[in-house]
Amino acid sequence: MPDPKTIPRNQLENLRKSELIDIILTMKDDDGGSASISKKLNEVIEELDKIKKLVVSPESVINKKMDALEVKIDKQAEIIFKQQLYLEALDRKERRANVVILGVPDEQESLSGAVNDADKLNKVWQILGVNNVAGAHRRLGDTAQGGTNRRCRPILLMLQDESQRQHILEQAKKLKTAGEAFKKIYVKKDIHPAVRKEWKRLSRR
Structure with a gap:
């Protein structure tokens, strides 16, 4: 079992649950190491939570683009409607x-x-x-x-x-x-x- 203190953060985040448990058990007498692991786990959880909020948030980039596209479509529809009214009026005038x-x-x-x-x-x-x-x-x-x-x-x-x-x-x-x-x-x-x-x-x- 490697020294948890020497494990890079990216490797620690990719550890399986069983591996994390083994590390915690080996460090049960090491308050500093346990605290370090706990901190890293909390950081991972916080980052995952941020990602989740970013995906579902109405302020996300995708949603902003969708909103902008919807506004653009509404404006185009309004322009087309006015053009149709004009063409219909012109057609009635000609007939x-x-x-x-x-x-x-x-x-x-x-x-x-x-x-x-x-x-x-x-x-x-x-x-x-x-x-x-x-x-x-x-x-x-x-x-x-x-x-x-x-x-x-x-x-x-x-x-x-x-x-x-x-x-x-x-x-x-x-x-x-x-x-x-x-x-x-x-x-x-x-x-x-x-x-x-x-x-x-x-x-x-």
């Missing part, structure tokens, strides 16, 4: 003078003698009693293979005047009583495709 006309026969199909979309829309305006409708228009979606589409693709009409859009929407109900060719044509406000998709999903329930 506020638009209408979507549904049910107008697609390419290669006529509507009361009209073949191209411009003439088909003029037929609709005649039914509604709306004059001087100015604005660009285009079909939404792609045609099926072969150039035709069994389902009529909607027509997006981008008007120059928001008040004219409102007038068209108010007169759209006349289409229901305008005969077989027009009763399935509807005029709606232009909305975001994601909203339109959700409405379509809900209508199928």
Whole structure:
């Protein structure tokens, strides 16, 4: 058994319980040695306690980093939310003078003698009693293979005047009583495709 006083501290900390007991027993008559071992054991216990507190403490480095990361994520989420609000407002502004006309026969199909979309829309305006409708228009979606589409693709009409859009929407109900060719044509406000998709999903329930 080596002299406990000559054992380096790092070796003493790594001793097994049985080895520590043997050392204590051999030094039972040596108060100084016993006190030294007791001191070393207490130091080891204190260091272990410090390590334990460091791991579980909310002030630990890991927890501080986690807290900082959480704050950063919250700030980013707030920025993204504000950007979404801005984009939605911008989208509504761009669409506020638009209408979507549904049910107008697609390419290669006529509507009361009209073949191209411009003439088909003029037929609709005649039914509604709306004059001087100015604005660009285009079909939404792609045609099926072969150039035709069994389902009529909607027509997006981008008007120059928001008040004219409102007038068209108010007169759209006349289409229901305008005969077989027009009763399935509807005029709606232009909305975001994601909203339109959700409405379509809900209508199928």
